[in-house]
Amino acid sequence: MPVTHERGYLIPAVDSDSVDYARCAVQLARSIRHWHPDANITALTVKPCHDPVFNHVIPLPHGDLGGYRNDWQVFHASPYRQTIKLEADMIAAGPVDYWWTLFERRDVVVSLGARDFYDQPAESRYYRKIFDQNDLPDVYNAITYWRLSATAKEFFGLVKSIFEHWAEYKTLLKFPEDLPSTDVVYAMAAKIMGPESVTLPQGIGPNIVHMKRHIIPTQSHDWTQELVWEMDPFRINTVAQWGLVHYHIKGYCPDE
Amino acid sequence: MTQGALIFAFDNDHIDYVSMAAWSAENIRRHLGIPVAVITDREDVSGFDHVIHCEKNGDNHRWFGDFETQMPWHNHARSDAYRLSPWDQTLLLDADYVVASDQLRCVLDSPQEFLAHRWATDATGKNDFSGLNYFGDNRMPMWWATVVMFHKCQHAELIFDTMAMVRDHWTHYRHLYKNPNVSYRNDHALSIALGVVNGHTLDYAGIPWSLASVVPEHRLTRVDVDRYRVDFVNQENQARWIEIRDQDFHAMGKKHLGEIVASYT
DSSP states (O other), X not given: OOOOEEEEEEEEOOOOSSOOHHHHHHHHHHHHHHHOTTOOEEEEESSOOOOTTOSEEEEOTTOOOOGGGGTTHHHHHOOEEEEEEEOSSEEEOSOOTTHHHHHTTOSEEEEEOEEOTTSOXXXXXXXXXXXXXXXXXXXXXXXXXEESSHHHHHHHHHXXXXXHTHXXXXXXXXXXXXXXXXXXXXXXXXXXXXXXXXXXXXXXSOOEEEOOTTTTTOSSSOGGGTSOEETTTTEETTEEOOSEEEOOOTXXXXXX | OOEEEEEEEOOOSSOOHHHHHHHHHHHHHHHHOOOEEEXXXXXXXXXXXXXXXXXXXXXXEEEETTTTEEEEEOOGGGGGHHHHOOOXXXXXXXXXXXXXXXXXXXXXXXXXXEEEESOEEEXXXXXXXXXXXXXXXXXXXXXXXXXEEEESSHHHHHHHHHHHHHHHTHHHHHHHTTOOOOSOOHHHHHXXXXXXXXXXXXXXXXXXXXXXXXXXXXXXXXXXXXXEEEEEEOTTSOEEEEEEESOOXXXXXXXXXXXXXXXXX
8 A cells, every 4th residue: 555644543444243343433533533633544444434534445455354364454554654553443532642752763562451441550361361371462452553664564474474374373372262363463473573672661652441341340241331421521430531442342332 | 837637536335536536646746746636526635736526427337347346437527627627738637547657747748739548558468458449349449538638728628528529429429439338438438539629530649658557357456655566367377466666557446446545545
């Protein structure tokens, strides 16, 4: 993909059988534009999307390979020299443009760790057992930065290789998943390259608010039915949110 | 600028909070060199620089583990501290907070308008306080009202006014924060108030060390001036003890502290 702009946000918006990620991507893009009206935002899709919130809507360059296995294509699809890739099912609850300053001297930055909605580091390791059992870095691909560079090319080459040869790579892990999750694949790639080369020190870079049940914690899966939340400003149980909130409940569309 | 400590002391049938406060007042004067005011409904009090009379309000009950019984707990007036304090800068202390050092001097010298402890820890290291440092089913971070420093200023006034609002609408806030405790607690009200006043964020300055605490099931005795012994049973069921020396702490068990106070006053 030819480079058209120096910096921009890239949101993969490929629907799955159960989730309308295109709708999630529109919502995320609108929340970013609320804070940064001039931001460059691109959606990476399979089906056409004409929402004017996006500057570009780009088809997956290698077609829909199915679910997580599309992820490595982001590197080839981005029209930006510096890209921040964001998972679609999130909301920007505050300005995020200062990230560019944090990231600009690095080739690749994958976010490290997660927060609860109190802005405290997520303590539960319930969803991260495979990371702990295999001493993998605690990366979340939900926020990933790269600049066009040899490091980024190597990183996404590894991501592609791990996805395509999962049967072999998973033999390196204790208690591997049958199907690879993007976070595990990124963590393996990070470990192979050296975590320091693709992450910022813990507490320096941005990380997501993760609204999964065991992190928050809530009694049920659907926090939107259990906690009080409000928009503009985005608050959960009265606590003002900032940065990106990974709301996890895929049907959650508060601006509709 | 006037500066002093303030202690609430409303006795119940089992605990003589006024004597505890008077004993604490001596320690405060000795270590911090500041006068002490007490807020109480008792007439026959001595040992304080100021006595502020206030009626008991609220009809709270809670379980006191060291007495193994439910008891009345008159804690509703705490949010009136701002209005009742005679000092420009106040060190608001629980009657069961034991001053055994001058470490609170740096809190008084701090440029902050309002400070409290975010974290408490078991002085013996035996108990994990992660449950006590949060409240409610969703683990709202809790700030401890045991030690609070405030200046007379709009910021502090707002915090205490908001605590009063939470107190007066406790059922609403209890449900909002999914708090299984029916009884009103000042720690919870303070935590909610700090969030509200600070723009619904949880990012504000606190006392930069943990509140050392002695839990009710551990036996607390006095060894000497500013020296205390804590006897406890460790995880392997072995009897152990530690000595707390020249270190402030929160005596969560009123029974043992009451015995110390009765012996040395």
